């Protein structure tokens with residue numbers, strides 16, 4: 137069991153800093169949860185409160201239904217992995233891994249068995265006799281992770297464990313973390329500012345901004361049904377296209393962005409009318425929810441809204457491209473396309489027409505930023 141519940145948890149530092157502001161969340165037992173958000177949003181403070189290194193100013197923390205709000209770290213069945221690995225270079229990897237067990241009086245044979253088991257899971261079993269200093273960054277990271285795992289904690293807390301690694305190692309270690317989590321079934325709570333890391337391996341993401349909970353959901357829910365404009369903008373790369381428009385329901389239902397109109401076809405207009413008041417809105421369209429039309433080769437459904445624009449930049453990724461479009465509004469429109477005909481035929485300076493997928497349009501209240509659809 138490694139279930140963590142935060143009940144209206146806040147943390148203030150002095151009179152001015154509200155690092156964490158009234159968070160309610162229940163982290164599922166055995167899940168891989170990422171605490172995600174921009175710098176200074178309260179991620180580490182939240183983790184430190186779960187660990188017992190920081191006491192909440194308000195609210196309660198429960199681990200396995202037991203109130204631990206004021207308990208010290210050693211009274212909580214958890215283990216921490218920090219960004220700073222703090223390995224001992226004058227000891228071997230095995231000694232590093234076994235140190236905690238030795239302090240607790242675990243006998244030599246059991247220590248050895250447990251170290252070998254964890255080293256095999258982390259694929260460092262051939263490094264046990266070496267000094268951590270002789271290992272690569274990724275291997276050192278595994279030793280640090282192993283040192284936490286040999287304790288068999290019910291709860292593993294990781295604070296930006298990937299941030300000091302270069303891109304390649306980061307991706308490798310990320311996969312490793314997902315694999316180890318699957319193998320052990322321990323609850324992982326992992327702090328990151330990297331939305332891609334969170335999207336790829338988390339079972340659930342707690343997204344914070346300014347100390348406040350924005351959304352706590354599985355990654356695809358955050359992606360497809362963002363609760364507000366912040367979530368929509370933070371999740372996904374490139375970011376969701378967001379622009380101002382006026383929602384109009386006349387004979388036609390449409391979004392008027394000034395330079396262009398997105399007409400809402402009859403089949404979808406009731407859903408829009410039921411949820412959105414006439415007037416100012418923020419429109420959100422993911423880059424892959426636009427499709428570049430190629431004259432006669434790109435059939436469009438009747439009533440599908442389109443935008444005319446000029447291509448200003450093309451970024452190539454091999455199996456897809458990003459097109460930056462000038463559509464005469466105050467922001468670029470970014471379109472992602474994996475269509476080979478588009479990738480071969482569309483270049484900088486071209487005039488293009490793109491169609492938006494109406495079923496994937498997002499609308500936000502410009503005042504509260506809350507999702508409207």
Ligand code: ATP
Pocket residue numbers: 149153154155173174175176177178179180181182329
């Ligand atoms: P980062 O990604 O940059 O590490 P974070 O999301 O982990 O940021 P926290 O470290 O939790 O954010 O900090 C949240 C806010 O609380 C910040 O404004 C930070 O300056 C402040 N803060 C954190 N710890 C303290 C402290 N011990 N004393 C005063 N202010 C603090």
